[in-house]
Amino acid sequence: MTSGPLEGIRVLEVAMYGFVPSAGGVLADWGADVVKVEHAVNGDPQRGLRQTGTMRVEGDPNPNFEHANRGKRSIGLDMSTPEGREVLYELAKRSDVFLTSFLPGHRRKFGIDVDDVRAANPKIIYARGSALGPRGAEAERGGYDMTAFWSRAGTAASITPPDVEGLINPPSPAYGDTISGTNLAGGIAAALVKLGRTGEPSVVDVSLLGSGVWSLGHGVALSAHLGQPLAASATGTHGSPVNPLVGLYRTADGRYLSLVMLQPGKFWADVCRHIDRPELIDDPRFATGELVAANTAEAVEILREVIATRTLAEWSERFATLAGPWAPVQDSLQALDDGQIRANDYVVQAGGLRLAASPVQFDVRSPASGPAPGFAAQTEEVLLELGLDWERIIELKTAGAIT
Incomplete structure (x- = not known):
């Protein structure tokens, strides 16, 4: 089996919930040895998260914890x-990366701020995940992906149609956390390259707010340039006012097809042949790309009527040879059975669960994910690696310093 690109890199993670631990999970997928420090009694609160929306998990393994904590060891x-x-500093001495989600006040309180950790290991990369960034009046405040990533950075307002009261919620628990965690893992990888090239360790910062702005980056650029906010269309509006081949079409079985063909003139004839309406190719209303755009409303009505006559499965078979981009609209359960997702191992087996694979593959292989650790399951193992003997380990247990 091929080693991951971070084989031999040691990461010390002092973090909770979804965001920063998901960065540690990606680093573990890439081959790093990630030691997760958990509270000696309570552990990571994410272990107790059982209810997400209408979905509830009973017993273990718990997907809410496994997703972000795959392949780690726990102390x-x-x-x-x-x-x-003292144990923490000893762990830092043998680590390449210190990874934390703790707020500035708590970092100072527990002696795990940059200067504290660098006193133990001057060459360690110090990586912080925050809600709102390391600077500004609110740098000391906490937050979650629903607040900092989804609501504050602009996505919620941008996708909520004007006829919907309130806002559309994120599509998945820890949605912004997982995206932001991947950003943080990438930043750490870049810092490791710099460390190897120059010998200079970096302080790496990624926030939920900054990741939310970046994820909405195209829209942010448009808003800044045009001076207007992104605004969702009313429910049921076709995807484009000037292109019938960009939008959703309902099938006979109540499913949907998503067409995204940005050059309608290029793909119109092929679509007409695939829907058994070749006469529309020479229809004077649609004879050129400009005319297709000008007569979008009429073309949409025709396509809606035709696509409603067959099921999604029938259209999927028929559209297998369609030149332009299209996709079936699938929910998270349906996606698990997608042949292309299976072929690329975008869902992997880890700890008795099927989990989404972290998205970067090396040498055309999906990362080999291991299970998340049991609470404090490797405490003695890690301490023995530090050179502590059993007498000292028992003393630490008696003092309540370790689990």
């Missing part, structure tokens, strides 16, 4: 004790 440590902090 239970009380950083508020001198003995616990």
Whole structure:
């Protein structure tokens, strides 16, 4: 089996919930040895997250925890004790990356801020995930992906149609967390390259707010240039006012096809042949790309009527040879059975669960994910690697410094 590109890199993770741990999960997928520090008694609160919307998980394994914590080792440590902090610094000495989600006040309180960790290991890369960024009046405030990524950075307002009261929620728990975590993992990888090239360790910062702005980047650029906000169309509006081949079409079984053919003149004839309406190719209303655009409303009505006559499965078979981009609209359960997703191993087996694979592949292979660790399951193993003997480990347990 091919080693991951970060084989031999050691990451010390002091983080909770979804965002920063998902960065650690990606680094573990890439081959790093990620040691997750959890509270000696309570562990990562994400372990107890069972209810997400209408979905509830009973027992273990818990997908809410496994997704972001795949392939790590867990140590239970009380950083508020001198003995616990001593162990943490010893772990930092043998680590290449320190990864944390703790707020500035808590980093100072527990002695895990940049200067504290660098005192133990001057060459360590210090990576922070925050809600609102490391600068500004609100840098000390916390937040979640629903607040900082989804609501504040602009996505929620941009996708909520004007006829919908309130706002559309994120499509998945930890949606912004997972995107932001991948950004943070990429930043850490770049910092490792710099460290190897120059010997200079970096402080890496990624925030939910900044990731939300970046994810909406095309729209942000348009808003800045045109001086107007992105606004969703009313429910049921066709996808483009000047292109019948960009939008959703309902099939006979109540499913939907998504067409995204940005050059209608190029693809119109092929679409007409695939829907058994070749006479529309020479229809004077649609004879050129400009005319197709000008008569979008009429073309949309024709396509809606025709596509409503067959099921999604029938159209999928028929459109297999369609030149322009299209896709079936699928929910998260349907996506699991998608042949292309299976062929590329975009869903992997880890810890008795099927999990979304982290998105970067090396050498045309999906990352080999391992299960998330049990709470504090590798505490003794990690401490023995540090050179502590069993007598010292028992002393730390007695002092309450470790689980």
